[in-house]
Amino acid sequence: LTIKLGTGLKTEWDFRGALEDTGYQLHNDHHHYSQPILLGFRPATEDTAVDLIDVSPEELGIDTQEMDSDKIYGKVCKCAVEKGLQLCPPEVGPQFCLQLERGAVTRTEYVVGMKPIRTLDGFSRVFTVELRRGQRQLNSYDCYGYGDYLPHDNKKRYLFINPRTS
Numbered sequence: 001l002t003i004k005l006g007t008g009l010k011t012e013w014d015f016r017g018a019l020e021d022t023g024y025q026l027h028n029d030h031h032h033y034s035q036p037i038l039l040g041f042r043p044a045t046e047d048t049a050v051d052l053i054d055v056s057p058e059e060l061g062i063d064t065q066e067m068d069s070d071k072i073y074g075k076v077c078k079c080a081v082e083k084g085l086q087l088c089p090p091e092v093g094p095q096f097c098l099q100l101e102r103g104a105v106t107r108t109e110y111v112v113g114m115k116p117i118r119t120l121d122g123f124s125r126v127f128t129v130e131l132r133r134g135q136r137q138l139n140s141y142d143c144y145g146y147g148d149y150l151p152h153d154n155k156k157r158y159l160f161i162n163p164r165t166s
Contacts, residue, residue, distance in 0.1 A: 006044030093127025
């Protein structure tokens, strides 16, 4: 899947309006709060295309049965980078939502493999894109250090940049 970054959206309000216009809900409970993370990054200033790949921990060779669920995110990111994939810039989270065709989110949850953003509320967060009860949502999870709160289940897919095709 190829998406474009640097599409001209520059502020939290630009992204918020565009997401709401396309039917995405910005989740607002204390575990999935997406709004502070929208303040925490600068979008690309030039139009750039990136090719994304979605993988499961199992496809990266990670046996999640033997791990604490709060350690999986960091391990997934580390293994993905070791296998030649790249962490996504944070802009991938909202742009992934905006550029998918309606109905293209068929999995329960995508997690953006990215360096967590330290937000004004003091947490480190990563973006997630979810389909819950038919509602498409851009969320974020608290992610202490490199991933110590993000709960894991086998339906999650993790997004990374595939440099071999970008």
